[in-house]
Amino acid sequence: MLVVQKYGGTSVGTLERIRKVAEKVIAYKGKGADMVVVVSAMSGETDRLLQLAAKASSSPDERELDVLISTGEQVTSALLAITLRDLGFHTVSLLASQIRIVTDSAYGRARIEEVEREKVMSALRKGQIVVVPGFQGIDSEGNITTLGRGGSDTTAVAMAASLKADLCEIYTDVDGVYTTDPNITAKARRLERISYDEMLEMASLGAKVLQTRSVELARKYKVPLLVKSSFVDGKGTLVCEEVPMMEQVVVAGVTYNKSEAKITVSEVPDRPGTASLIFDPLAEAGIVVDMIVQNVSHRGLTDMTFTTAKTDARRAYKLMEKVAHEAGAQVVTVDEDIAKISIVGSGMRSHTGIATKMFAVLAKEGINIEMISTSEIKISCVIKEKYGELAVRALHTAFGLDADEVVEER
């Protein structure tokens, strides 16, 4: 049995917590598993280093920034290895350059191309616990790269995929994936299992437990991911492939996202090329667009509405004013007062009537729907922000997700 564990920044935030992590690792090792442990920087350390860089330069060189901030994870991995050795266990820390976690050269947001197996497998065969600093790689020239915030999850999944691990455990500060945000309803329930597809929809829609990238990678290589708390004992949530049993539950969770703004370009002439007229400038400016809705045309004019991150809304608005002028459109409006509510579930593939039920639930609460977007396994509605929490609670109950109504095991 080979297990990859990943511990986040708060889990290794102090020497006492690092010792707790070591004890967890040893307990699992005691069950006869080969162990690979991926660690983040101690909480606050990456920010400290970034601040140093920001003081040294208003636009720090990206290559050197990666050389700088990769030390955070290196420190944690050395300290964990020292602690494991102190507890009497054969241990070795291996940096990305030693393992050869090869990435492209996109400093600060590098993507993993290959993880070599040999060095880690050889250490495991010697009975060593292998400690790996997360978040970092090297490019084909040997330059240090980093994978972007939350990259340690990706490191863990990539290691698990490369080593064909039986399980990849992600230790974090929550004890699993919930049917919705427990801050919104006390009836939110931890899921025992969730499919990769559902998790991807949940993650990208606002559940911040796992980085989307790491879930995509896990799905691609079929790595079972177990999300657990570092601080509380519990079963966590297993993210894995769909199993037939799982299809009985139609909706796995309700998500809530209030970080987007809605932009409408009204009365655009409806002819071929209009869409690219609007969305090309956004893409060029690096602005990510989420939902897009185009209404039917009246008298050769149509309305084009999209959502984007609130932080990009002002830039997007400026661009749209220019576009509207060129395209002969009439009005551009921005609405930051919105929330996106989604229901996610792979059961939707084989069930009908889910969307209708969602709309009915919202209508019953007197909530107007401003935009609708659907995928195979999710339905999203944009509503007024003030109704967001009410909508989540109503949908959570209506789809049978409340803790007191549903059997714990799915």
Next chain:
Amino acid sequence: MLVVQKYGGTSVGTLERIRKVAEKVIAYKGKGADMVVVVSAMSGETDRLLQLAAKASSSPDERELDVLISTGEQVTSALLAITLRDLGFHTVSLLASQIRIVTDSAYGRARIEEVEREKVMSALRKGQIVVVPGFQGIDSEGNITTLGRGGSDTTAVAMAASLKADLCEIYTDVDGVYTTDPNITAKARRLERISYDEMLEMASLGAKVLQTRSVELARKYKVPLLVKSSFVDGKGTLVCEEVPMMEQVVVAGVTYNKSEAKITVSEVPDRPGTASLIFDPLAEAGIVVDMIVQNVSHRGLTDMTFTTAKTDARRAYKLMEKVAHEAGAQVVTVDEDIAKISIVGSGMRSHTGIATKMFAVLAKEGINIEMISTSEIKISCVIKEKYGELAVRALHTAFGLDADEVVEER
């Protein structure tokens, strides 16, 4: 022209100082030189990391300790590279693993075996300033090693030797090598030049400007070393090969060391094997012995006296009590109240009467000599500690080293 510069921990202790260093580097670069810059960890950083390790384990694993503390220099080199880039200069930081500074596997005290030229030369050819974290290497397996305290000097000299640099500048917190400790006599004078051999005797005798190892390496590869202050402009001291002109000066400096203790084993039976009886246990215990004096034998008994670091004196005493008992010696005495005064100069090789003159100067001041030891280019005397500073001043004057008597250029 190719120049290697090395900046110590206080020289890069803050971001402001790192910017000052960057400006110095750029000024030199402006003269048309290819620049390689070796940096230490920011002052205090190595100690901070060592304390973390000490809290994690009472005897931290040596391999992992090197992984941990090597991050200190990595942070500085990234910050200096970021600053140089911010000032508009092509720059690249290269770690020991990227350059391939190959050492043996003696973690914490590794010795450099080879420095590859290719990567650094290729960067220099592109016009880049190359920044190198000092103090660290990799062994032939790719494990991170460190060279021991002060190892950054050694890194700089090794880089200079490998790259066949024209000059290796060591920036530190003093402005050069002095004829003696300026705290003892205001007449101490900065030397314009000193030979490698003289510097080695000066360094090992108590002048803490350069690590002995780095001077040995510089001598071996004939790397001219220029010791300068980071904080004060000045010419510094050039450590180089002897030139004929230099032989005119007989004594280059007077050194003073009060960190040793004297241990005497009295009335040892004077027979073959006695010396190893005494010194083998010390060597086994890792206690470094400096001076050794054995007096002539009376009635088959002799006295054996040696000096060692005060910090080792107690352990050495315990060992000697045991040895004395086994060897049938009578008394073991420890004297911590001593100072070792030495005069150093390559001119001694061709001059006679230097020792006599030294003894006469001390006698004239009423100072009793307790031990004498000589090498080709130095004479050391152990005296009572309270006379130490007096002896230094008297010898400094007698050998014509005082600032107001001697022409500045040697």
